[in-house]
Amino acid sequence: MLNRLLRASPYVVVQLAAIYLYQVAGRIEFPAAPGRIGPDFWPKSILVLLGLVCVYEIIKNLLIGETFTAAGLLEKLMKDSGANESEEQLRSYPLLLVGGILLTVVYVATIDKLGFFLATIAYLALFMVIGRYRRWGVIAIASVLGSLGLMFIFMKVVYVSLPLGTEPFSAVSLWLLATMGVH
Amino acid sequence: MDALIHLGNGFLQVLQPANLLVLCIGLVLGMLVAVLPGLTLVMGVVLALPFTYTMELLPAIILLTAMYVSGTYGGAFTAILFRIPGEPIDVPLLWDGYTMARKGQPAKALGWTLFAALGGGLITTLVMVLASGPVATFALTFSSPEYFAIIIFGLASVVSLGGGSITNAAISLMLGLLIATVGVDSIYGSERFAFGVPFLQDGIEYLLVMVGAYGLGEVFTRLEKGFAGDGTTADTDRRISTEFPTLAEMLRLKMTFLRSSLVGIVVGIIPGAGATVASFVAYGAEGQYGKRGKELGSGIAEGIVAPQTAATSSVGGAMIPLLTMGIPGSGATAIILGAFLLHGMQPGPQVFVTSGPFVYAVFASIFLGVIGMCVIGYFAIKPLVKVLELPEAVVSAFVVLFCFIGAFAARNNLSDLYVIMGFGILGYLFEKFKFPIAPMVLGVILGPLAESSFMTMMVSHSNDWTVLIGRPISATVMVMTVIAVVYPIQRQLRERTRRSGAQQ
Structure with missing residues (x-):
């Protein structure tokens, strides 16, 4: 039944x-x-x-x-x-799923405050860890360079206005944009 | 003659450096998503969509169609060499392609695949160029009942030909149609299902549904199954080359090639089918009608040529109803239709009258795309299969980000991120409970068109719905709709009764 x-x-x-x-x-x-x-x-x-x-x-x-x-x-x-x-035949990892969904919800909720760059570094790194990836060097490089690369492509090339965050986090975003030559 | 002149001009447009660059990028991206773990062809096209926002319409469509074409080919490499089908399309290639490779002839197997993709692609492009004009002219005679009947046929085919059970597909479709009704209706200006929430009053963008359900939903599903830690363990360092079949060998397979091209084109035209169905059906037809049908599965060339030819041929077939009637036949063409709409163009019967040069440029881009993908496939196969080594967790993290940026970029609205999050979870639940996603996406895209043609029909014919069966074209299409839904159910019920009878 x-x-x-x-x-x-x-x-x-x-x-x-x-x-x-x-x-x-x-x-x-x-x-x-x-x-x-x-x-x-x-x-x-x-x-x-x-x-x-x-x-x-x-x-x-x-x-x-x-x-x-x-x-x-x-x-x-x-x-x-x-x-x-x-x-x-594959196994199931429901906790990973819950962790991934929660992390994604937190990312969406905090991106406006932290700004795209900082929120994305944290998200990328934590998502890879939740996905059971353990090469810490690759995680660090992929997170930082990935966030920078996406910010550059979308704000400098494709002209998407990604969230900059609020004070004090926005200072980081503004400094990066100035360094990239985005005004 | 006019068509040839337009096509010539189309080639000139596509050969402009910027468009050619976009074409090459699209071809490489299509092959990469077909090979990459955790990425499907449809997902790849969805993720590329945001990059087209700031593009002109032509390069935007070139990019997406190039991905669509090459996505039907790229997965063949990993299926044949490592027994890893990049896409469901490539599953039939495991049976003869991988077997041929295991018998010590991987280069030959790759050569047959290339021949099939090139030949199937060129034939389908030719058919597309020749058939689209007459189909569009014929479609110009349609009125609202014919249009409504064709949309209903398209939606019914998606239900009966796609994945999942037919009832689950029907539920998925109806949810998609309902989602399309959210917001202010275009005829009366009444608010429907907005519940006083401001962003719902504007309606739910189909882009958010596609990105959420296809992109995030797939990532969540794979996360639950556990990502592959360090990418594949396949030996991607070994020597990989392609050996073309000889002319005599090719001629020996001419019937296989012609039969599979025909299957691909016809299946492509039917809404809801697409490359995967074409690939399987062509393999089955080869088993039934081919000279060496009984040897299929033992690593023979026919088992490679049939599915690959049909898969690539289906692309041209699917583009015909998309361009001439605005009806997408598959997930990938639904997204291409989305790109058209985002750029303010509605494909349909008028398209040859209003945008003839543009349509021929799209044809030319597919023609060049087929050739380009084979050139890339021949020379760059080794770096392409190398991407198998990328860890799935890293790829998936970036997929989620592309989904978010894509959704955000459409309206610069952070609320949209919550919407795609919701559709991501819905997409995961759909996968979990075996509800196919494609019908919902098609329902969201075609819903407004279906409703407006229905309302126009009812207003024009004094609420008399029997007009649908009182006009020859709409009546024929409605009969086809009934057959499309009833026939597979009736056949499976009969099969089941026969099987249970045999067991007793």
Whole structure:
């Protein structure tokens, strides 16, 4: 039963979201014109179809316990060829994943304050460490040169205005920009 | 005759130093992403997209199409030499390419691959040049019901021909269509699913969905599986060379070559299929119809020529609906369509009327790209396979950064970084629960077009949806749509019933 629940869980989540969004779509405000469909018709139609597919999967997985599922052509070709087998044998490292996601969230949250250069040095180095890479010299060089290189390419060549950070961190960014000749 | 003159002018445009440089960069990048661990062709094209923001439209499209073309070829090196398929496209090359290499003929196997990529690429370019004009002229007769039917067919094909289960692909597609509705609608000006959040009122940029789901999602998935510590352990220092097949050998395989080119072009044209399906289908067709079909898998040339020819041929096929109807057939062409839209150009039937010289320049760039990729493949194979030694953790860290910079550069808005973070996690969950990403991306890109053609159709025909089946072209396309969805389900159900019957 637990297996059935697990298999059905993504569809239950999507189904609940679809029901909620259908209610939200019902509250879309627009100047109604007689004989014309409104801006709610299209999203509502998609949500109904989405709900029907989810109901089918929930009944199939949870109530009937059926595991057969019709595959897309590419999926079937890969399956028949055995091309996916080696990948499925790989181990799983959920802690690395959580660490990587958290680090990325922190990077996004702090880039405005630290500025692109400093935040990126820290991010690159820590991401490589989380990715189980342990050549410290390579990590240091790749992080520093990588951050500098990206800053140079995007701010000097491609003209993207990357975040400079706030005081006192912005001083580092401004000094680097002046050194690179970016005004 | 006009086409030839336009094509000649197209060559002149592409041969300008700046465009030629962009072409070469695109070819090398395409090959690198096809070889690099942790990078797929589609991801590579996504990551290159931000670099095109400040470019003119032509070099931007040259860069991305060059990557697309050479990405179908680069992974063959590592598949044949080290049994490492850079892309799913290259999996069929393991069976005969790697086997031939193991029998002591790696140079010959690489030579056959080069012949197949060059021949398939040139044929597909020729077909693309000859067919695009007439297809666009035909498409000019389309009205909103025909357009809507074709978009629905494209979306249905993505569901039935792509990866994952058909129901999961359908859910992915519908989520993409829903994401496309977020923001202020273009007809009534009503706010939909914005929940009072300012950046949602502007809508969700398809670029953020692509970069997040394809780029970040893939990195998170690979991080969970554990990156390869120091790159590959394959012996990339050994002597690597390419030996061309003789003319007599090539002529012996002419039917294989023609059959696979045809498969590649047709599969490329069908939305949702693309190079991987073409490569597998051509290999299967060779097994069924080839003279030496029963020997496939034992390291014969037919097993190399068939998938590689079809993979490269599919590129030209996929460009036809993209340029003439604005319908992308695969992840890579969806991103190329994104580049068109970012530069304010909507490909479609009018494109030959409004931007004829531009389209022929794109054709010329693909033609030169095919030749260029083979020249690079012949002379630079050794440094190309050397990138296998790059540690995956280092490559992935930079991939994430390119994703962020790409997303930020589009609007200089830090909120967009949170959006791609969200789509990165969604992309990871999709991979985890085996929901394909491509239908969602195509749904986000084609959603507005689908909705506007649907609304126009309903307004023009007094809310009578039966117009879809009352007009010959749209009715034919709708029948094809039903077949595209129902046939594979019905076939697999029948297969399953037969199998369970045999077991009893």
